[in-house]
Amino acid sequence: MQLIVFKDHHDLSQQAAEEIIELVKRKPGAVLCLASGSTPLLTCELLVQKARAENIDLSSCTFIGLDEWVGIPPENEGSCAYFFHNQVFKHLNFSSSHIYLFNALSDSPQQECKEMDNVIFENGGIDLMLVGVGMNGHIGFNEPGISFDLYAHVAELDETTTSVGQKYFKEATELHQGITLGLKHLLESKKVLLLANGSKKAAVIQKALEGEITNRLPASIIRRHPNSTVMIDEEAAAMLKR
Template identity: 85%
Template sequence: MQLIIFKDYNALSQQAANEIISLVKHKPDAVLCLPSGSTPLLTCQLLVQKAKAENVDFSSCTFIGLDEWVGIPPDNEGSCAFFFRNEVFKHLHFSASHIHLFNALSENLAQECAAMDSVIFENGGIDLMLVGVGMNGHIGFNEPGISFDLYSHIAPLDETTTAVGQKYFKEATELSQGITLGLKHLLESKKVLLLANGNKKAAIIQKALEGEITNALPASIIRQHSNSIVMIDEEAAVMLT
């Protein structure tokens, strides 16, 4: 694991976007896994700017969505699918057949998980996975206590996650489950970027990077990945010793 501390959110987002651009230039058919949400938002926006400025073609890339709220339709503004469609797909022109998101309305969520795993394995694994870290240390919807040995799975959501998640919805929304890639996918990805910014993430970053590696704090698994970069700003780094 490599740790890089940036001056601010803009600087770390610039570098995260550069990492993706560099990979796609080197490997035009790269398999990318991105999250939605406030942490990766600027990275996605800068990625679009850089791709257009440098004429980088994403049409041969495979896109894997990290997770989704179970029961939330893709046209809901709070859904991960809505985020990807508006911040990524309509700008970068991924081939529709190369976009793989969880269908959180499926009557057979286990089948959705198996299908996603098959896509990842058939494409030779994930080349670059970008993740954030939740206030409780989750990655995707891999909540505290989850096994490090799972691939895609359905996860009951922690109270912290459901409370924080309300910020993405216009009105109060019942959130009880998520469908997500597992931490085994993270460990098997060729490269992982973990992003965190702001004072509010300082305590969880300190625990994840300096405490015990444990499934009680899923983000601590990043230290077991030999080609991972933790990218944080100065505010998120204030508690590190």
């Protein structure tokens, strides 16, 4: 694991966007997996700017969505699908046939998980996975206590996740389950970027990077990945002891 501390959220987001651009230049058919949410938002905006400025063709890339709220339709502004369509897809030339997002309204979420696993396996695995870290240390909807050995699965959401998640919705929304790639997908990805910014993430970053590697704090697994980079700003790094 490599740790890079940046001055601010903009600088770390700029570097993350550049990492994606450089990968696509080297491998036009790269398999990309991105998280949605407030932390990756600026990375997505800068990715769009850089791709357009440099005329980067992403039509051969495969895009994998990290997770989704079970029961939330894609047209809901709080859904991960809505985020990607509005922040990424409508601005870039991703091929719709190469976009794979979880169907949160599926009658069989477990089958959705199997199909997503198969997409990843059939495309040779994930080349780059970009994730954030939740206030409870989750990655995607891999909540505290989850096994490190799972691929895609349906997760019961932690109270912290359901509470913090309300910020993405215009009105109070019942959130009980998430459908997500598992931490085994993260471990098997060729490269992982974990992003965190702001003083509110300082405590969880300190525990993830300097505490015990444990499924009680899923983000700590990043230290087991041989090609991972933790990209944080100075505020998020404030509690690190070394």
